Amino acid sequence: xTDKFVSIEGIAKRYPGASGATTTVFENLWLSxxxxxxxxxxxxxxxxxxxxxxxxxxxxxxxxxxxxVDGQAISxxxxxxxxxxxxxxxxxxxxxxxxxxYAVTSKWRNWDRAKVKAHAQTxxxxxxxxxxxxxxxxxxxxxxxxxxxxxRALSITPKMMLMDEPFSALDAxxxxxxxxxxxxxxxxxxxxxxxxxxxxxxxxxxxxxxFLMTNGPGAVLAEVVENPLPRDRGRTDLHRHPLxxxxxxxxxxxxxxxxxxxxxxxxxxxPRNVPVIHIGKPGxxxxxxxxxxxxxxxxxxxxxxxxxxx
Amino acid sequence: xxxxxxxxxxxLVSIALxxxxxxxxxxxxxxxxxxxxxxxxYAKLMGLTATQGKSAMPGPLDVGAKLWEHLKRPFYDNGPxxxxxxxxxxxxxxxxxxxxxxxxxxxxxxxxxxxxxxxLSRALDPFIQVLKPxxxxxxxxxxxxxxxxxxxxxxxVIFICSIWPMLLNxxxxxxxxxxxxxxxxxxxxxxxxxxxFTVILPAAAPTILTGMRISIGIAWLVIVAAEMxxxxxxxxxFVWNEWNNLSITNVIIAILLIGIVGMLLDQILxxxxxxxxxxx
Ligand SMILES: Nc1ncnc2c1ncn2[C@@H]1O[C@H](COP(=O)(O)OP(=O)(O)OP(=O)(O)O)[C@@H](O)[C@H]1O
Ligand SMILES: [Mg+2]
Numbered sequence: 001x002t003d004k005f006v007s008i009e010g011i012a013k014r015y016p017g018a019s020g021a022t023t024t025v026f027e028n029l030w031l032s033x034x035x036x037x038x039x040x041x042x043x044x045x046x047x048x049x050x051x052x053x054x055x056x057x058x059x060x061x062x063x064x065x066x067x068x069v070d071g072q073a074i075s076x077x078x079x080x081x082x083x084x085x086x087x088x089x090x091x092x093x094x095x096x097x098x099x100x101x102y103a104v105t106s107k108w109r110n111w112d113r114a115k116v117k118a119h120a121q122t123x124x125x126x127x128x129x130x131x132x133x134x135x136x137x138x139x140x141x142x143x144x145x146x147x148x149x150x151x152r153a154l155s156i157t158p159k160m161m162l163m164d165e166p167f168s169a170l171d172a173x174x175x176x177x178x179x180x181x182x183x184x185x186x187x188x189x190x191x192x193x194x195x196x197x198x199x200x201x202x203x204x205x206x207x208x209x210x211f212l213m214t215n216g217p218g219a220v221l222a223e224v225v226e227n228p229l230p231r232d233r234g235r236t237d238l239h240r241h242p243l244x245x246x247x248x249x250x251x252x253x254x255x256x257x258x259x260x261x262x263x264x265x266x267x268x269x270x271p272r273n274v275p276v277i278h279i280g281k282p283g284x285x286x287x288x289x290x291x292x293x294x295x296x297x298x299x300x301x302x303x304x305x306x307x308x309x310x
Numbered sequence: 311x312x313x314x315x316x317x318x319x320x321x322l323v324s325i326a327l328x329x330x331x332x333x334x335x336x337x338x339x340x341x342x343x344x345x346x347x348x349x350x351x352y353a354k355l356m357g358l359t360a361t362q363g364k365s366a367m368p369g370p371l372d373v374g375a376k377l378w379e380h381l382k383r384p385f386y387d388n389g390p391x392x393x394x395x396x397x398x399x400x401x402x403x404x405x406x407x408x409x410x411x412x413x414x415x416x417x418x419x420x421x422x423x424x425x426x427x428x429x430l431s432r433a434l435d436p437f438i439q440v441l442k443p444x445x446x447x448x449x450x451x452x453x454x455x456x457x458x459x460x461x462x463x464x465x466x467v468i469f470i471c472s473i474w475p476m477l478l479n480x481x482x483x484x485x486x487x488x489x490x491x492x493x494x495x496x497x498x499x500x501x502x503x504x505x506x507f508t509v510i511l512p513a514a515a516p517t518i519l520t521g522m523r524i525s526i527g528i529a530w531l532v533i534v535a536a537e538m539x540x541x542x543x544x545x546x547x548f549v550w551n552e553w554n555n556l557s558i559t560n561v562i563i564a565i566l567l568i569g570i571v572g573m574l575l576d577q578i579l580x581x582x583x584x585x586x587x588x589x590x
Contacts, residue, residue, distance in 0.1 A: 059493055077496045089490035093512045093588040102508065106498035138589035156498070 005035035011065030026219040028271045038193045040203035043213030049196045082153035084163040088145040090137040097133040107156040123151040143174035160192040214262040225277045247279045332370045339369040368559040376559045401543040409468025421480025446471030460540035471532045472525035479521025483514030515586035523579035530572045
């Protein structure tokens, strides 16, 4: 890959365990993302997804290895990497406008009040919360709170968005709407996005690339699945795409059966060269490293896309 | 069915209870028929208590009349042993206010530091654990010896008794600010000082104010005892002085006023607490 916007290079996370031993959540983890790419991480609970995201955000430091974003090794948090928290993490003593303004003033310290307000208002409008500016988080529904979190993250115009199961606490209908919004906003603003999810359909709808992680402890990144669906996919006819079920089955198959014993069954797994899976019509074929893939076609349906072989 | 609000009904019950209490008090202390004949000199010596069977305990009417007298002239000053109740209360409130304010100025910044630093928290913990259970009055001799001024010693005692609840609550409030709020500030690259004022302070404010409310209650409890010890002025001194004068009426009035002022102080802090409390 030529454009590695994010490159996670051999990170490990260990915790001191009971009786002096150390627990290794994961080690020697390599992962990269291109600029403007939407990546989802799927894996069972406790495999270390949040840990990876926190390291990417700079909230947590890896025990080993480095993370390079935009050509620079990260050290600590940055306004370039916005986080949307699972629990929305709004400041309850501030209003909607106050919460978004707090982020805006943090980025642009010398802006005057009116400018901050106008800027914050733009993003509140963007997530469809016009009219609720002066409500406090306690007066909002779960979906509205999550929208404020999205507005807050976007308001600082980050280079990348990190989302830890942002919609898992929402009902299906609200989740759908917010997925649409996040997808639209990310495409419009060219965000690079890293999202953790437990919802396979969410990953299929949103992601360009899906990272599959095995069970912890000692989790590894098993596969990177390229999403064969075209970029301008629609939520409602997603399942009509000829490759949809192949993709879905592949992910579910991994989660249900392969994620448990992946390390034992795949002794020659190279964490530096994680196989990239292209879902093709005839079956599954693996192509690692080299990507003889033609440029993405925006047209629907993506039938003409050839399955690639190594 | 007529629906009378709970508040109104509770108020009515309160008034009824008060009336019952005053009634019983009145009946228990009223003068009964003159007791047996006794020599006039002896009767004079014993006063009304003996001659008319009047209880030594003043009744509500005596207290009421005396209270009215005090309320008419709250601020008179006839020398060191005879000052208006307003003046005495003023002294006590001023001492509590000063000692309490000093405690706030020390406890809250210190609590912030301890709460934010696990090292300081551990290092200072043994000292706090030992100092906290000491009765504030135990400091009095030491204070009198070193400060050599009874009034300032009383203020010091108030300071030392009100600092602990505030300090401990501040430490607890600051240390238990939700991690996710701190993380929000961190991802926004908010500096330490701004983070302290924009995230930690508002998040910990309800806990801190609760500590301040406990402190003001303790300070008001302690001032009465402290003033009994140091003497001179203040409502505590007044109580002791009136006991020496055997004026139970004045003692009862002082008790009543101590209760009312304590309640007002508590209410003020409760209002502040409500102001900083946020719904989640
Ligand atoms: N402070 C800690 N001390 C020890 N172990 C920890 C600590 N924090 C996390 N872990 C361990 O690290 C592992 C990964 O945790 P993490 O929160 O990243 O999981 P996750 O993949 O996000 O799970 P979920 O899907 O349930 O959110 C877990 O097994 C957990 O027990
Ligand atoms: Mg997690």
